[in-house]
Amino acid sequence: MHDIARHLATALVTGLLGIAPALAASDDSDLDRIPAQLPPPSPPEQTSSSSKDVNYVGDALTLLGNRSGLAVPFPPPDPASWENWLYLDTRDEWRLGEEWRLNYSGRLNFRSSNSIPFPTHENVRNDLRELFIEWQPTEATWLELGRVNIRNGVALGFNPTDFFRPRTVVEALTADPSVLREDRLGTLMLTGQTLWRHGSITVAYAPKVTNPSAIYNIRDELSFDPGLDRTNAEDRFLAKTSLNIAEQFNPELLYFHTGNRTEFGTNLTTQIGRDVVAYLEWAGGTRSDLIADAFRYGEMTGTLPAAVTTLLPNSTAARFRNDLSVGASYATGNNMTFNLEYHLHEAGFTSRDWSNWFNTSVSRGFIPGVNAALWYLRSYAQDQQEPISRHSAFLRWDWQDAFVKDLDLTALAIVNLQDASGLVQATAEYHVSRDWTIGGLASGTYGGRRSEYGSLPGEASLLLRASHYF
C-alpha cells in the first residue's frame, strides 16, 4: 500500500515538474494493474434489464435472553427464548399490456419457537404485503387499486408522516426501523399520482372493510389471513404534494384524515456542505394522549374492561399534539454515514406517566389483570409504531465495505431522553457471493429497573441469518 502511495506521489510531483519520462514509468505501473482476465459473461441483456423482481429464501435464528425481577411483572405466557424463521420473500411485477401492471410483494414464513407448539397452523404464516393493479393512462399519471404500501417520511428512526404505519408490522425480527419497514403490510386502497417537472400530487383513499381487532400475539395469528383488520378498520384519506422549489429544497406537504382525526405534516430536507443532509419531519393533529387512546382501543376490542380507564391518569380531551423527527446525516470519505435524530411524540409518556406506570404496579399489581393492563399500553404503542415516550434520540452508524469488500456494518441506539435508558443493536452483513448473504445481529437493552428499556423482559438477543437470492 505504501509503495503504491509513494509511486503516486512521485508521479504527481514529477508530473507537476514536467518530468515526463519519470511520469511515464509510473503510469506503466498503473497499467500493470489492469487485469488480463476477462470478466465473467453478463446475464443476457434482455433478462437482466427487464426485471426488477427480487426473490430470496432465508433463515433467521433468534436467541433471546430475558430479564428477571422485572419492576412490573410481565403477564404470561413467558416470552420465547428462541425462534426460527424460514421464509420465502418475493417482490414481483408483471406487465399486463402497455398501461397495466400487476404487483405482488409478500413473505411466506415457516416459524418455530419454544413458545408455540409444533406442528400447528401457527407454524405457517403468509404476509401479504402488496397486491395491486397499476394503470398508467398517461405518461405522468398512475392509478393503483389493491393492497398498496404507501410510506411517507424522510427520517430514519421515527416517521410521524408515515400515516399508514399503525398495526402494519407483523413480526419484528429487529429493532432497526428501516428494516421494520421492509416487512410490513400495505393497505387496501385506491391511489392516484400525477407528476410534473416541478412536483407531484398523490391522493389515496383506504376504505373501512372490517372492524378493529385486538392486538395480536404470537399465539393467535392466522396462517393465510390477509390481516385487513390491521390495515382497513377505518376510512382513511391522504393527500400530499411534493414541490421541487430548488435543487436543495423539495418540501413535501401532507394532509391525512381518519375517523374524527385530521393531521397535517411536512417533510423538509436540505444538503449542508458536501457531507451533511439535514431533515425535519413533522406531523400534528388533534388527539388524546397515548394512554387514553390505548385504554379506549383495549376496551373497544374487548381486551380490557371499561373500568381500566381509571387505572392511570390520562387525558381523553383531544387537543393539538405534535410529532417531530429532526436530524442530520453526516457522511465520511471512507463510506461511513452517521445519523442523529431527536424525536418528539407529544402524546407519549411523560416522566410522571412513567412514575405512575411503575407505582400503579407496586400499589395495585396484586389485583388480577392490573399488570396485564399496564403492559397493554406498551403493546399498543408498539403495535401502532409510536414511540412510547415523549422525548427520545436515535443514533445510527453505517459502514459499507467495512474492513473488507462486501462487509456492511450497522449500529444503532434508541435512547429515552427522560430516563437515559436505551436499546443498542449491531448488525454485520457479508455478501458472500452474487446470490448469498449472511449476517448476524446482536441487540440489548439497558437502563435502571424503573426505566423504559430497563423494565423490558427482553434483555439481549442474538440473530443469525442467511439469504439466498434467485
Add this chain to the structure above:
Amino acid sequence: MRHILLTIVAVLLATAGARAQTPHDIIAGADKVRNPGEPFRSTTVLTEYVQSKPKDQTILAVYSKEDKATGQFRNLVRYVEPPRDAGKMALLDGQNLWFYDPAAKSSVRISTQQRLVGQASIGDVLTINFAIDYTGTTLGDETITDAEHQTRNCWHLDLRAATPTAVYSRAEYWVEHGTFWPIKAKFYSDSGRVLKILYYRGFTQRLGAVRPGGAVIIDAVDASLVTTVEFTNPTFQAIPDFWYQRDYLPRLRPE
C-alpha cells in the same frame, strides 16, 4: 518545393491552432466525445477485480439527460444486478440527490459525499460534464500510454472543483491532441489523496460519434482493487424532465 512549404505552413498553423485551445475548450471537447448532447440510456456493466480476479459484477441502467439550464448531466441510475440490489434507484441531479430502496419503499436524500459511495457513483461520474464542474489549467503536453498500450500525445490538465456539485475536489486529466479523446483521469480526495485512476478505452462508434466504450478504474487506496466498466446497449431515448425528481424513482421501470 512549393508543396513542402505549404505543408510546413499548414502544420505550423494546425499546431498553433491546437496550442490556442484553452483548458476549458479541451475539457469541453472531451466532454463532447464522452457524451452526446441528446438524452440517452445505456447499460453499464461494472466488474470488480480483487487481486486481478473477477469478484463482483454490478449492472446499472443509466438514464442521462443534459440540463439545458446548467449544461450538466442529470442521471437516473437503476440497479439491475446483483439480485439483492435489483430495483434500487438513485437520482443524481446536481445537489438533488436521492436514493430509493424498493424493499422499504422509501427515498432518502443523500449528500454529495454519499454520492461517491457504491457503484452507482461510477455510472454517474462517467457521465458528468467536467467542463461545468471544474476549471482547468494546462500543465503541459505529455505522451502517455493508454489502457490498450498505445502511446497518446495528450494535453495534461489540472482540474479544480468550481461548483458545489463537483464530485471530486481535484482531478488530473489527459486528453489527446486533435481527437479530444479522454485518455486518462486521476481523482483526488479533499485531503489531496489520490482515490482513483481512470483509463478510458474501447473507442468505437456509438451514439453518433466515436466514443469510449468502457473504462478501467484503478483504486489508488486499495491496491488490490480494479474495476472495469463496459457501456453496453447505448440508445438515444426521449426522457421527460419530470423523471428527474424523487417521486419518479418508484415509477422508473425497466424498458
